[in-house]
Every structure is written in structure tokens, then in C-alpha cells.
Amino acid sequence: MAKIVGAITTSHVPAIGGAIAKGLQQDPYWKPFFDGFPHVREWLAKVKPDVVVLVYNDHGLNFFLDKMPTFAIGAADAYSNADEGWGIPQIAPFKGDSELSWHLIEHLVKEDFDLVTCQEMTVDHAFTLPMALCWPDQKWPVRVVPVVVNTVQAPLPSAARCYKLGQALARAIQAWPKDERVVVMGTGGLSHQLDGERAGFINKDFDEKFMASMVDDPAWATKYSTTELVELSGTQGVELLNWMVARGTLPEKVRKEHSNYHIPISNTATGLMVLEPV
Amino acid sequence: MAKIVGAITTSHVPAIGGAIAKGLQQDPYWKPFFDGFPHVREWLAKVKPDVVVLVYNDHGLNFFLDKMPTFAIGAADAYSNADEGWGIPQIAPFKGDSELSWHLIEHLVKEDFDLVTCQEMTVDHAFTLPMALCWPDQKWPVRVVPVVVNTVQAPLPSAARCYKLGQALARAIQAWPKDERVVVMGTGGLSHQLDGERAGFINKDFDEKFMASMVDDPAWATKYSTTELVELSGTQGVELLNWMVARGTLPEKVRKEHSNYHIPISNTATGLMVLEPV
């Protein structure tokens, strides 16, 4: 049976892509952010995942408002990045695992998650950059299953619903009959707001509480409504919903293997965590 | 507050569109089917709906397998029919009610239905033909909200999930602050199978039991899995899921205002019911 060996949660700011392309990892502005990742790569080298289930939000590449899913899941054998409009350099394509995707879909629909299934899809920076941070050579040693959460257009799924999706995803992964090692990633956040007079809003206090809750009190954020999460973390800070899904795939008790927090990259407070089931 | 004045459930076979275009309503082949509808129109003239919420399945017009929703809902102010590939005559466009759509979306997402929202969408014969049967002049006296259920690609939502969607839809409609009268339609079925060596399968006994359950025992079909429903009603007979959603919007106790059943139109056993809340 498959085993979830841990979860990685990280920010996914588009500007990271530019910094990677320009080789700015040791530039003083970028160093505090990129320095969070060597430890993640050591951990990955140790836990040797076969598959990454990556939970993120699409920023208007694969989905538009004519067909805007609450939850979508990839069911393809390959996924490509594409032009998102600002010409950030494209990332190498990914190998999917459509058999595993359909296993997850069967399980999740049976548990009353009303998924959109995508036999063909492009993946945006929220998918590609976390992968490139984990494997800078972009020679992916894993197959991937993308899971997309609507953080773009209210009503968003509640934090509680996202946490439950993670729990169901864990049951589905654990029921996969192949003896494979799975890492779940959740990308986005932490506090940031791109739009409005409140642009530039960052809330270090909330981010610290949220990151602490990821270790000790995983359902903590479920007490907040979407509006409250926007107030606390900013209009794009709600991308932390992707972290909630990833956290839901782990048991109540976890060990924090690693974390990093830095203000700011672009307009964003960046967070990074590696959690292992105990 | 808005009020659900009743539900109409009916088959939606594409060939009906051809018969309407050719004026075959009194042709001996078609008469037993079309004769079911004058009573429906009298009922509609009496209950005078302002809005129709129409639950159906898309047959590959607006959705493809690259983005295949379990449940989708229209959020546009207009919906058009379009070429579905066999050149059946197109039906006049419909006036939507995006404000009501968003009210329903807010309510349903809060109740953990993971909807796809569609600010632009085409509606296929499963939407247009039932409307044309109810209002043959195609001068629609109602606004519409389309609700799409996946009956095309397994895993389908369970009959139980569909019934619950109907119940949540009822709560959402009843919370709409405008003093409007709503009819819910569910289209598709009854037993038929288009594909495979079993093509032409029809199960009158099951259809009769199912239609009886719509009156007296609305959750009856929820005891069957999708596979069992395929076995009992055919690969396309599972379109009865749309009937389950419509039935879920009515209270446990209903009065059967009208029904009709006829074998066959094209390859399909056609059913028609008008139900009123008691």
C-alpha cells in the first residue's frame, strides 16, 4: 500500500521564477528565501518519494470564470507549464500518473467531493515553482498529481472543507495498492494582498500562529470564515487553503522537520514547512 | 421569500427536437409522447413560475473531458443553444438570472457542494427540449438557472449525493429574498442504453417502480450504486440522477399532479411527471 511520507508547504510567488532564471539565489534580497530549500532537498533525498500530489490554485492559466471549479484534479500522463502572460521562463514538463489520479477520483467522489476531472491541463507557477525549488535541475524524479483549489473567486471552499478534502485524500492515497512513497505539497500564501488600497498588507503575527497550528493544532484555521481569513491574511493570503488540504493528509500528530519564514519576497510573506507523520 | 411551486421531470431525447421541427406532434409514433404535455402547460399556466431551475446533464456541448465537472451551475444572464453535431434545429436563447445564480452558489458552497460556476455557457438538448415542450412558442416567460450533473463519465455522483444536492438547492431557493415562484425541472432517462451489445435495453418494471418512488419514497433510488443503476436502467438511464436532484427540492410529501410513460421514443423509455409540494 502507498504511504504518505510527509508534506511540504511553501509560497509560490511568480517572481521566484524570474530569480531562478537569473540565478539570483545568493543575491541578498533572495538568499533568505532560497536558503530555506537545501534542507528540503536533503529531506527529499532521504524520503525518496515516487509521487508528489501537489495542491495549489490556478491563477488564470488553465481555468477561467466560464468554468471555474471549486476542486479540480489532473488525470493526465503529462502536464506542461505555459505562458501566463508575463513571460516568466517556462519550467520543464511533468510526468503524470493517470492511473493513480483515477484511483483518487474514484475514492474522493465516493466520499462526496464533487471534483472536476482534467484529462488535459496546463499547470501554472503555483505548481511549477515549488517543484523547481525542490528539484532545481528540473529533472523530476517523481510522477505528479495536480489538485486545484479555488482561491480566486468567492465563495471559496471553507478551510474546514479543505481540511476534510486533505483527510479524504489521505485515505485515498493509503488505499492505493502500489507500494509507493507519496509526498503531498500545498503551495501559496502566506499573508499577502496584491489588490486594493490595502495592497502590501502582511500579518506576521497571524502567519506565525498559522504555521504553529500546522504542527500542533491542524484544524485551528477552520474556525475562520473566508472573509475573516482575507482580513487576517490578505486577499491572496487565502491561498493558505492549499496548506490546509496538505495538512489534512497527515495525521493529527506530526513532527516539524523544517521551517522557514521570510518577509518579503515581492509583496508576500513567504513560509516553508516540512512535516512528517509521527 | 421565493417558493418552489413544483417540479417537472421529463425525458429529453434529441429526436424530440427533430419531431418538433417537423411538426410531428400528432404523428402516431410521437403522439403518445407529446400528449403528455398539454396538461403540463395547463399546470404551468396555473402556477405561473418566474424562474426555472433546470437540472440536466451536458452531452458534450459545453463540457469536455479536459474539464469535466461533477456539478456545475450557470451564472450568466443569457444562455444559448448551439450545434451539437447532428444539426438538430436550434432553440431560442434563454434569459438567465445571474443574481439568483450567485445566491444559490453562495448557499451551496457553504453547504460543501463543490460547484463549478459558469459565467458563460451553452445549453444542449437536455436543457432546451424540455423547455420547448413546456412552452412550444419558445417565448420563454421565465428566467432560468441551469444546473449540470455528470452522468457521462464514472465516477458519477451517487444518487444519495444528488438527492442531497436537491435538498440543499431547496434551502437555497427558499432563502432567496425575492417573492418569486420557482419550478425545478429534472431531465433525462428513463431506462435506455445507447451503447454496447446491450443497446436497446429498456426496463419498464424498474421505471414504474422509480416513478412510484418519486411520489411516495423519494430516497428509494439512493440504495443503488451507479453500477446497479446502470444494470437496472441502462448506461444512459442513469440520467435519472437529474430527477433525483429535482425530487430533492420538494418536501417528503408531494402530490402527483400528472404523469406519463411511453415506450419507446428513439431508443428510450420516456417518463414525465409533475409533482407539487403538499
Next chain:
Amino acid sequence: MSATSARQPVPGTTIFDGEQARKGYALNKMCYSFNDAANRKAFVADEDGYCAKYGLNAQQREAIKNRNVLQLIEAGGNAYYLAKFAGIFGLDMQDIGAQQTGLTKEQFKAKLLAARG
């Protein structure tokens, strides 16, 4: 019971599930394109070229060539998309039903009528 029959327990019936959807994606995508009259015309004008453009595999290409619905289903085709292919040839659902059941159209119609009991 084999894995296939556990998954597909209804005789004479292929439920269009993930395994079928994976197998048939290119074929169904081509059939979906037939919503557009210009695409139907392009297919008729150059069937080989059109099938190649959608990347049909040999089994799918053969089934399309044969206009054989059972083969198309075997190759991953979904009934709702295949109907758009059948539409190009003016076939109705009873033609398709007859073809799949090895009956004449009249026999197939009689079979449907017999369901009245």
C-alpha cells in the same frame, strides 16, 4: 472474477470510467470537435489527416474507418461523443443500436417495442 469484470460487471455494457476515459481521450476529443460543422467537413474531406491531427492510435483509426460502434467503444469511445461522429453519416440512434446488436433496424425497433411487455 477478473479485474475487468469486477470493474465492468454488466453484460454487454462498458461503463465509461477512468480506464475507458484514459484509453479513449484522443478519440473522444476528435468526436467532440464534430460539434463544429467546419470540423465535420474537414473530417469528410480528409479523414486520414483529421484522425492523425488528433493522434488516434491504430485501434481507434481502424474503428473509425470501419464506422463500427462496438470497436469504437472498445477503443475508449464514449456514447455521447460517438453520437457526434455518427451524425456525420446521418445515422440515428436506432441505426447505431441495430449495428451493435447485429439486428436489422426493423428488428431493433421491434425489440424496443417488445419492452412494452
Next chain:
Amino acid sequence: MSATSARQPVPGTTIFDGEQARKGYALNKMCYSFNDAANRKAFVADEDGYCAKYGLNAQQREAIKNRNVLQLIEAGGNAYYLAKFAGIFGLDMQDIGAQQTGLTKEQFKAKLLAARG
């Protein structure tokens, strides 16, 4: 409390909900088209024609003309789609942040740094 403030209770913040989505559909659809380099070029070549093609209303047209992010949000624009519009002019998120907050870019960067506490 007005209906609007009940719906939008966070100061300086417009949550992109159904009401915004309805208002901004044409604008967001145009911005979504800017994923494609050819469309970005077409916009630059003929801004009026491109906006007309997407059916922008007067308020949206004016906001696009002014490259004014607050006006674009007021007109129903969504941050993620508007970012693609901003990309045409090589604006980054800090340029956009500065514009919306009435700060210079340096001041805006300082504001972000101050969040370190």
C-alpha cells in the same frame, strides 16, 4: 451597514465575489486572453479595437486607458487576471502595489519591510 459593506467588510479590500465577477466578466475575459503573446501584441497594436472586441463597458474602457488598478478593480477586475494586463507594460507587483497605495515604489518596499516588525 449598507449591503455593500456587509458584503465587503474589510477596509481597502474588494473580495472578488459573484457581484464583482458579474460586473467584471468582459474585462477579466480580455485579461485572460493576454496569456497568449499574440493577443498581447494585438492589444498593443489596436487597444480600442481589442477592448471593443471583448465588449468592455465605458467604465472598464476608461480604467484600461488609465492603467489604473483601483479603477480596474472597481470595474470588476480580478487581481489574478489584471496581473496579465500589467505584465504587458512590464509592471511588477510592487509597481502595482505602489500605484494602489499612492506611494512611490521605494516607499511601498519600505512598507513591506516594516511588516518584519
